[in-house]
Amino acid sequence: MEEAMLKKKIEVKNASKIFGKSSKRAAQLLKEGKTKKEILKETGATVGVNNVAFDVLDGEIFVIMGLSGSGKSTLVRLLNRLIDPTSGQILLDGEDIVKMNKEQLRNVRRKKIGMVFQNFALFPHRTILENTEYGLEIQGVAKDERNNQAIESLRLVGLAGYESQYPGQLSGGMQQRVGLARALANNPDILLMDEAFSALDPLIRKDMQDELLQLHEDMGKTIIFITHDLDEALRIGDRIALMKDGEIVQIGTPEEILMNPSNDYVERFVEDVDLSKVLTANHIMKHADTVQIDRGPRVALRLMESLRISSIYVVDKGGRLMGALTAQDAVAAAEKNLKIEDVLITDVITTTGESVLTDLFDIVSTATIPVAVVDEKNRLKGIIIRGAMIGALAGDNQFINENGEISDSDQVETEVTAHE
Amino acid sequence: MNELLPRLPFADWIDTGVDWMVDVFGPLFDGISTGLEATVETFVDIMDFPPSILLAVIFALLAWWLSTKRIALFTLIGFLFIDYLGYWYPMLQMLALVLTSVAIAIIIGVPIGIWMSQQLMARRIITPILDLMQTMPAFVYLIPAIFFFNIGVVPGLVASIIFAMPPTIRLTMLGIEQVPKDLIEATEAFGSTTWQRLLKVQIPLAKPNIMAGVNQSIMLSLSMVVIASMVGAPGLGTKVYQAVTQLKTGVGVETGVAIVLVAIILDRITQHAGRSKQGGKES
Numbered sequence: 269m270e271e272a273m274l275k276k277k278i279e280v281k282n283a284s285k286i287f288g289k290s291s292k293r294a295a296q297l298l299k300e301g302k303t304k305k306e307i308l309k310e311t312g313a314t315v316g317v318n319n320v321a322f323d324v325l326d327g328e329i330f331v332i333m334g335l336s337g338s339g340k341s342t343l344v345r346l347l348n349r350l351i352d353p354t355s356g357q358i359l360l361d362g363e364d365i366v367k368m369n370k371e372q373l374r375n376v377r378r379k380k381i382g383m384v385f386q387n388f389a390l391f392p393h394r395t396i397l398e399n400t401e402y403g404l405e406i407q408g409v410a411k412d413e414r415n416n417q418a419i420e421s422l423r424l425v426g427l428a429g430y431e432s433q434y435p436g437q438l439s440g441g442m443q444q445r446v447g448l449a450r451a452l453a454n455n456p457d458i459l460l461m462d463e464a465f466s467a468l469d470p471l472i473r474k475d476m477q478d479e480l481l482q483l484h485e486d487m488g489k490t491i492i493f494i495t496h497d498l499d500e501a502l503r504i505g506d507r508i509a510l511m512k513d514g515e516i517v518q519i520g521t522p523e524e525i526l527m528n529p530s531n532d533y534v535e536r537f538v539e540d541v542d543l544s545k546v547l548t549a550n551h552i553m554k555h556a557d558t559v560q561i562d563r564g565p566r567v568a569l570r571l572m573e574s575l576r577i578s579s580i581y582v583v584d585k586g587g588r589l590m591g592a593l594t595a596q597d598a599v600a601a602a603e604k605n606l607k608i609e610d611v612l613i614t615d616v617i618t619t620t621g622e623s624v625l626t627d628l629f630d631i632v633s634t635a636t637i638p639v640a641v642v643d644e645k646n647r648l649k650g651i652i653i654r655g656a657m658i659g660a661l662a663g664d665n666q667f668i669n670e671n672g673e674i675s676d677s678d679q680v681e682t683e684v685t686a687h688e
Numbered sequence: 689m690n691e692l693l694p695r696l697p698f699a700d701w702i703d704t705g706v707d708w709m710v711d712v713f714g715p716l717f718d719g720i721s722t723g724l725e726a727t728v729e730t731f732v733d734i735m736d737f738p739p740s741i742l743l744a745v746i747f748a749l750l751a752w753w754l755s756t757k758r759i760a761l762f763t764l765i766g767f768l769f770i771d772y773l774g775y776w777y778p779m780l781q782m783l784a785l786v787l788t789s790v791a792i793a794i795i796i797g798v799p800i801g802i803w804m805s806q807q808l809m810a811r812r813i814i815t816p817i818l819d820l821m822q823t824m825p826a827f828v829y830l831i832p833a834i835f836f837f838n839i840g841v842v843p844g845l846v847a848s849i850i851f852a853m854p855p856t857i858r859l860t861m862l863g864i865e866q867v868p869k870d871l872i873e874a875t876e877a878f879g880s881t882t883w884q885r886l887l888k889v890q891i892p893l894a895k896p897n898i899m900a901g902v903n904q905s906i907m908l909s910l911s912m913v914v915i916a917s918m919v920g921a922p923g924l925g926t927k928v929y930q931a932v933t934q935l936k937t938g939v940g941v942e943t944g945v946a947i948v949l950v951a952i953i954l955d956r957i958t959q960h961a962g963r964s965k966q967g968g969k970e971s
Contacts, residue, residue, distance in 0.1 A: 402888070
């Protein structure tokens with residue numbers, strides 16, 4: 269990762285939010301370690317967010333996920349103080365927004381943070397253009413300039429030409445694009461997206477996720493994304509914070525959450541995940557045993573015998589995949605004194621490391637030899653074996669490579685075989 | 689009970705209070721009185737300037753612009769019928785009274801409604817006052833109004849304003865409150881000031897409600913014209929009042945119908961004005 273990427277954009281330090289009259293007493297009880305339920309029973313106050321701490325790095329997509337009532341929507345509102353925290357610090361570029369006065373806070377909201385809402389929250393009496401330029405309008409930006417910026421922003425989300433329509437005339441997906449355009453028009457560093465795609469139907473939702481990822485890549489904004497949908501979180505999140513009862517249960521990359529759930533709750537949460545849509549070829553591939561093409565069939569044959577395999581991939585000196593060689597062909601070639609090239613099967617099925625398992629089922633099930641995983645330069649990275657694929661889908665960590673890299677133990681084993 | 693507790697002389701206190709106010713604020717009340725009277729009279733003079741048929745046509749065109757063709761036609765026929773009955777001038781006097789009282793009710797009521805929507809404390813204090821204004825028999829505030837403003841159109845006008853204002857206040861407050869919470873959040877999230885939030889989002893969205901309140905105020909104000917005529921406010925109400933005291937059923941019904949016609953016209957026009965001005969939605 270680059271140096272700039274590691275800068276902390278937002279730091280949340282021990283932030284809590286308690287709703288209700290006796291919030292002070294509730295805060296005291298919270299310190300004593302009472303649970304949300306006990307506090308509600310004793311004081312009538314509701315703990316919205318309980319002593320939460322996390323950092324959001326510059327330019328990352330940070331997903332806060334949890335079921336309804338887990339406090340995620342409250343938490344995101346603490347970040348721009350739509351809800352004031354009961355205690356704790358929230359640093360934005362090192363500045364504590366909790367300490368800011370109204371004027372300073374307004375400035376932060378105007379310049380630094382944009383927000384997109386679950387039910388779009390477009391102004392029904394304003395046209396799409398007027399909606400988009402709202403943030404600029406209240407800053408007193410001149411009409412021409414804000415029109416231009418709003419039009420540009422609408423173009424970014426693919427809504428050029430709809431400027432003079434009203435929100436009521438647009439479909440849900442388009443309305444949320446307007447919501448996104450409105451947030452982008454101010455050119456903020458940070459985008460808060462509160463269940464932004466939850467009200468959309470699945471197909472449009474997926475499109476919007478793709479477009480958000482594209483926009484993120486192009487514009488490099490820091491995005492805090494709230495969702496209750498684990499698939500969505502895994503799909504777009506660089507890191508995910510999982511919330512329960514106002515607390516963060518686990519923070520990590522999608523893989524860390526899936527592979528090493530920190531407790532039973534997380535485990536239960538992730539057990540229903542469709543792993544085939546999350547795991548990629550990189551996760552399940554095994555080290556590929558190869559033979560270099562100039563070695564000759566006998567060497568290949570011996571290697572296959574010692575490894576007890578019936579076929580082997582053939583590579584050139586640079587590790588680039590040339591084709592596959594079966595034991596049968598190797599025997600035949602050895603008898604006739606042919607080279608490997610002469611019997612090489614060149615039309616082997618390959619895939620890339622990023623392909624998700626759903627896309628691999630078909631080719632893996634029909635392939636006669638393990639499917640080869642290659643990189644963009646056609647270098648052989650590994651192979652996919654059916655057994656490992658099924659094991660990984662069953663959630664067995666033994667078959668899953670962490671961080672998409674073949675683990676050390678495998679490596680050692682292969683080094684041994686290479687020496688033989 | 690009467691023996692146990694001495695009866696507190698509330699009535700005396702109030703009388704003393706009113707006397708004191710007349711003494712102290714007399715000149716102020718005179719000023720207000722003159723101003724209001726002049727306003728109503730100007731209204732009447734302006735409306736009486738063109739011939740009745742021309743004014744009926746102008747009203748019809750206004751109705752057309754604000755609402756629909758049908759209502760415009762009804763307006764034209766209604767006014768011509770009133771003219772035909774011979775109640776044109778009293779009708780104008782009544783209309784001037786109603787429009788002035790409603791205009792003042794809006795000028796005072798809308799800001800109060802906005803204020804109440806923003807401040808819980810204001811709402812807590814003003815809500816019971818509104819209840820009082822609406823439930824207190826109208827005759828009761830006619831009495832001090834006479835002391836303050838003498839006999840004539842002004843005490844009637846003031847009574848109408850007091851009686852007609854609450855719906856405008858309440859519905860303005862309601863309309864602003866009913867603006868969805870996520871829209872308010874959106875305005876906050878983009879860094880709006882309170883005024884920007886009110887002027888750019890809340891009030892425009894509350895418009896249909898505010899118009900409904902204005903409509904109610906007009907109706908209530910019309911219902912006050914007969915009562916206002918008892919303290920000397922001229923107009924159709926006076927004709928009704930005379931018909932009642934002289935037991936003339938025919939005249940009573942005629943003037944009553946004329947008031948109803950004006951009421952229907954004003955009601956339909958304001959209802960439509962409230963609806964059609966909402967956004968530019970086709971749907």
